[in-house]
Amino acid sequence: MGSILWLRSGGASGAAPCAWVPEGALLLGLLALAGIACSSRPAQAPADLVLFHGAVLTLDPARPEAQAVAVRGGTIAAVGSDAEVLVLAGPATRRIDLGGRLVLPGLVDAHGHIQALGDDMASVDVHGAASVEEIARRAAARARELPPGAWVSGDGWDQNLWPGRAFPDHRPLTRAVPDHPVWLDRIDGHAGWANLKAMQAARVTRRTPDPPGGRIVRDAHGDPTGIFIDNAQDLITVARPRPTRDQIKESIRRSLARCAAAGLTEVHDAGVGDEDVAAYRELADAGQLPLRVYLMWNGIGPAAAQAASAGKPLETLLETPPLINYRDRLTLRAVKLMIDGAMGSRGAVFFEDYADDRGNKGLFVTAPEDVEKRTELALRKGYQVCTHAIGDRGIHLTLAAYRNALAAVPTRDPRLRIEHLQCVASADVPILKELGVIASMQPSHATSDMYWADDRVGPQRGKGLYAWRWVLDAGIPLAAGSDFPVDPEKPLIGIHSGVTRQDLKNWPEGGWHAEQKMTLDEVLRAYTAGAAYAAFEENQKGRIAPGFWADLTVTARDLRVIPAAEIAGAGIAYTIVGGTVVYEAPRVN
Numbered sequence: 001m002g003s004i005l006w007l008r009s010g011g012a013s014g015a016a017p018c019a020w021v022p023e024g025a026l027l028l029g030l031l032a033l034a035g036i037a038c039s040s041r042p043a044q045a046p047a048d049l050v051l052f053h054g055a056v057l058t059l060d061p062a063r064p065e066a067q068a069v070a071v072r073g074g075t076i077a078a079v080g081s082d083a084e085v086l087v088l089a090g091p092a093t094r095r096i097d098l099g100g101r102l103v104l105p106g107l108v109d110a111h112g113h114i115q116a117l118g119d120d121m122a123s124v125d126v127h128g129a130a131s132v133e134e135i136a137r138r139a140a141a142r143a144r145e146l147p148p149g150a151w152v153s154g155d156g157w158d159q160n161l162w163p164g165r166a167f168p169d170h171r172p173l174t175r176a177v178p179d180h181p182v183w184l185d186r187i188d189g190h191a192g193w194a195n196l197k198a199m200q201a202a203r204v205t206r207r208t209p210d211p212p213g214g215r216i217v218r219d220a221h222g223d224p225t226g227i228f229i230d231n232a233q234d235l236i237t238v239a240r241p242r243p244t245r246d247q248i249k250e251s252i253r254r255s256l257a258r259c260a261a262a263g264l265t266e267v268h269d270a271g272v273g274d275e276d277v278a279a280y281r282e283l284a285d286a287g288q289l290p291l292r293v294y295l296m297w298n299g300i301g302p303a304a305a306q307a308a309s310a311g312k313p314l315e316t317l318l319e320t321p322p323l324i325n326y327r328d329r330l331t332l333r334a335v336k337l338m339i340d341g342a343m344g345s346r347g348a349v350f351f352e353d354y355a356d357d358r359g360n361k362g363l364f365v366t367a368p369e370d371v372e373k374r375t376e377l378a379l380r381k382g383y384q385v386c387t388h389a390i391g392d393r394g395i396h397l398t399l400a401a402y403r404n405a406l407a408a409v410p411t412r413d414p415r416l417r418i419e420h421l422q423c424v425a426s427a428d429v430p431i432l433k434e435l436g437v438i439a440s441m442q443p444s445h446a447t448s449d450m451y452w453a454d455d456r457v458g459p460q461r462g463k464g465l466y467a468w469r470w471v472l473d474a475g476i477p478l479a480a481g482s483d484f485p486v487d488p489e490k491p492l493i494g495i496h497s498g499v500t501r502q503d504l505k506n507w508p509e510g511g512w513h514a515e516q517k518m519t520l521d522e523v524l525r526a527y528t529a530g531a532a533y534a535a536f537e538e539n540q541k542g543r544i545a546p547g548f549w550a551d552l553t554v555t556a557r558d559l560r561v562i563p564a565a566e567i568a569g570a571g572i573a574y575t576i577v578g579g580t581v582v583y584e585a586p587r588v589n
């Protein structure tokens with residue numbers, strides 16, 4: 001029954017049976033299913049796109065490797081040898097000679113922040129700036145590109161790089177940019193630097209008191225110098241106008257173009273509000289989403305705080321029914337929660353003290369009982385839940401919340417996820433498996449954090465740091481991502497981390513906690529089939545097989561034959577989504 005239904009729809013969009021043997025349609029359809037195209041005559045409708053002379057890694061057990069792929073109507077029509085597939089090309093078919101390049105099922109980033117990347121791209125990058133004057137120059141250059149009065153934002157300054165190593169004050173910024181408010185985040189996000197216009201816009205004066213948990217740096221006369229520490233940063237940032245719908249759309253477009261160039265065919269956006277969703281829908285309606293996007297509602301924090309920041313409470317957001325594959329690009333069926341903080345700032349929640357900070361076990365961002373309540377609510381509304389949980393106790397309590405929520409709302413296929421899972425207790429690995437929880441992990445976080453992560457947790461807990469091997473060996477589904485812009489959006493960097501557990505300078509020798517390394521095949525599956533499963537898309541995505549979405553990533557060099565140390569720089573030749581080439585490297589052939 002399934003095959004017959006598939007054949008009927010196949011006539012319009014999939015692998016059409018050859019018209020000259022009408023009675024044999026079922027058999028030929030099955031052959032097409034197995035990836036064998038009709039070889040003696042052209043098929044009824046020519047393919048839109050044929051990729052040939054490639055090394056196709058299908059991740060399809062029925063046909064693990066092939067040379068060529070034909071695409072029709074956005075899905076894969078045939079996979080096979082050059083001879084088998086090229087017969088599907090007609091006069092209007094685009095043919096791409098891959099010159100032996102590697103074709104993978106379209107890579108997915110299962111956890112990224114699309115708008116944050118787009119905003120970063122448009123802001124002033126002052127990382128590495130060696131003087132206050134250099135920063136002022138960069139801010140002024142940006143201001144000249146903006147309409148009068150628009151805010152100039154940026155980040156990355158670090159006074160430790162300057163002569164004297166003292167905090168700056170507003171004056172050089174005010175002199176260089178007198179007419180635009182300027183706000184620049186320090187490299188660690190724990191301080192911000194404002195010019196006079198920004199302080200005026202925020203109505204901050206010498207009479208403004210320090211807020212709880214924050215400090216306004218003041219000069220000898222008591223006047224704010226322009227430096228705002230921790231919670232005092234909010235005094236300025238609340239004055240920044242919220243982005244307009246058009247600005248949100250522009251940021252998404254900019255970010256997705258970057259993601260397409262990195263070889264991504266889909267991103268799971270880990271936290272959006274209702275304005276963002278409206279922007280995504282408009283972009284989808286206009287045919288302006290090059291990539292597929294899988295959205296998670298931002299359900300973080302107390303409802304009151306959400307309301308105060310003009311975000312709607314989760315209860316209201318979930319009145320919107322899930323949206324599945326809208327305009328062949330957009331899905332909204334998940335909720336992002338966050339139980340604890342991060343390990344770098346010692347906010348992740350552990351059973352025992354931080355090894356390098358006695359008395360500190362971390363901080364809950366959301367109370368565990370609230371995680372449970374929100375999970376219940378989401379399950380009732382047909383939504384998946386993806387909870388940021390990093391410390392061993394944060395992970396343990398998230399699993400307990402999931403167990404209780406599933407008891408209250410029995411759900412056939414919930415696919416609850418834990419985002420990050422950075423330091424798991426070995427005793428909790430079987431619980432992940434038992435509850436069917438998906439591990440959504442970021443290979444490059446391991447190699448970004450390895451310089452200090454052992455100091456935080458010590459040798460015993462350290463065995464569970466970024467423990468992909470434990471996850472895979474227990475048969476737990478693993479989805480890979482980058483958490484961009486925290487780490488670069490480039491999946492090749494994550495693939496390198498997953499295989500080597502080394503940084504880009506091949507440090508440390510042999511790899512950090514090398515027993516957790518993945519094979520290339522495993523890490524590729526985590527970026528394709530694993531991420532597809534995490535989005536309920538395993539029947540459309542994650543393998544190159546007839547009837548699947550024509551989402552493909554072509555690398556410039558073959559990841560299977562180059563030294564592992566060269567994977568991160570292997571290059572992307574083509575990114576294809578739904579049969580459309582959304583990125584093509586310059587001078588690829």
Ligand SMILES: [Zn+2]
Nearest residue numbers: 111113270483
């Ligand atoms: Zn994130």
